[in-house]
Amino acid sequence: MGRFTVCDHPLIQHKVTFLRDKHTDTKQFRELVDELSTLMAYEVTRDIPLETVTVETPVAKAEGKVVAGRMLGLIPILRAGLGMVEGMLKLLPSAKVGHIGLYRDPETLKPVEYYFSVPSDVTERELIVLDPMLATGGSANAAIAALKKRGCRPTKLVCLIAAPEGVKAVQEAHPDIDIYVAALDQYLNDHGYIVPGLGDAGDRLYGTK
Numbered sequence: 001m002g003r004f005t006v007c008d009h010p011l012i013q014h015k016v017t018f019l020r021d022k023h024t025d026t027k028q029f030r031e032l033v034d035e036l037s038t039l040m041a042y043e044v045t046r047d048i049p050l051e052t053v054t055v056e057t058p059v060a061k062a063e064g065k066v067v068a069g070r071m072l073g074l075i076p077i078l079r080a081g082l083g084m085v086e087g088m089l090k091l092l093p094s095a096k097v098g099h100i101g102l103y104r105d106p107e108t109l110k111p112v113e114y115y116f117s118v119p120s121d122v123t124e125r126e127l128i129v130l131d132p133m134l135a136t137g138g139s140a141n142a143a144i145a146a147l148k149k150r151g152c153r154p155t156k157l158v159c160l161i162a163a164p165e166g167v168k169a170v171q172e173a174h175p176d177i178d179i180y181v182a183a184l185d186q187y188l189n190d191h192g193y194i195v196p197g198l199g200d201a202g203d204r205l206y207g208t209k
């Protein structure tokens with residue numbers, strides 16, 4: 001079973017509270033998603049391998065650690081996952097970015113794929129799937145399956161708010177994936193919304209609805 005981590009750093013908890021607040025406007029919401037994504041990148045990269053190098057200080061030689069040249073890819077699920085890309089890239093500037101377009105049918109709550117585009121060397125990269133919301137888990141599961149079907153290697157799913165139902169669904173369908181969330185909420189309501197959640201992440205990011 002992959003790891004499940006709630007990234008509960010105080011700064012993350014602080015920003016999630018303002019993200020939830022219905023009085024937070026679109027500009028502030030986008031900024032918070034961006035900042036949270038950078039903080040999450042810090043937690044998500046805690047296990048990346050290092051290698052030892054030697055540098056010369058003005059005084060003497062020093063052994064130090066640098067990130068071993070690991071190839072990473074970021075895969076935001078459109079639309080809302082897009083809001084997480086720039087914040088992640090601040091700490092992972094060499095990562096390449098692919099996109100998967102999925103929307104949740106409002107009646108069935110099942111994901112519908114409408115776009116798939118990934119960098120040409122994607123099969124050589126370890127992929128991190130991004131979506132602020134993990135509700136039923138249908139979208140995340142479909143995105144991970146779409147990547148695996150094309151020979152890609154997704155290893156991590158990073159979300160801001162998750163429902164227990166979504167975490168369980170991903171763990172069951174893809175036990176090889178490590179899941180990172182900023183907050184684990186209570187349950188899903190009858191419309192598939194996370195309670196208390198933050199409402200519709202795409203609408204709040206882009207001012208639609």
Ligand code: PRP
Nearest residue numbers: 078079080103104135136137138139202
């Ligand atoms: C939202 C969200 C996730 C999905 C989560 O997207 O960004 O992709 O719902 O729900 P699930 O876990 O039940 O699949 P939505 O379908 O509203 O599309 P949008 O990002 O284009 O608004």
Ligand code: URA
Nearest residue numbers: 135193194199200201
């Ligand atoms: N998608 C969202 O944007 N919000 C939810 O609460 C559930 C799915």
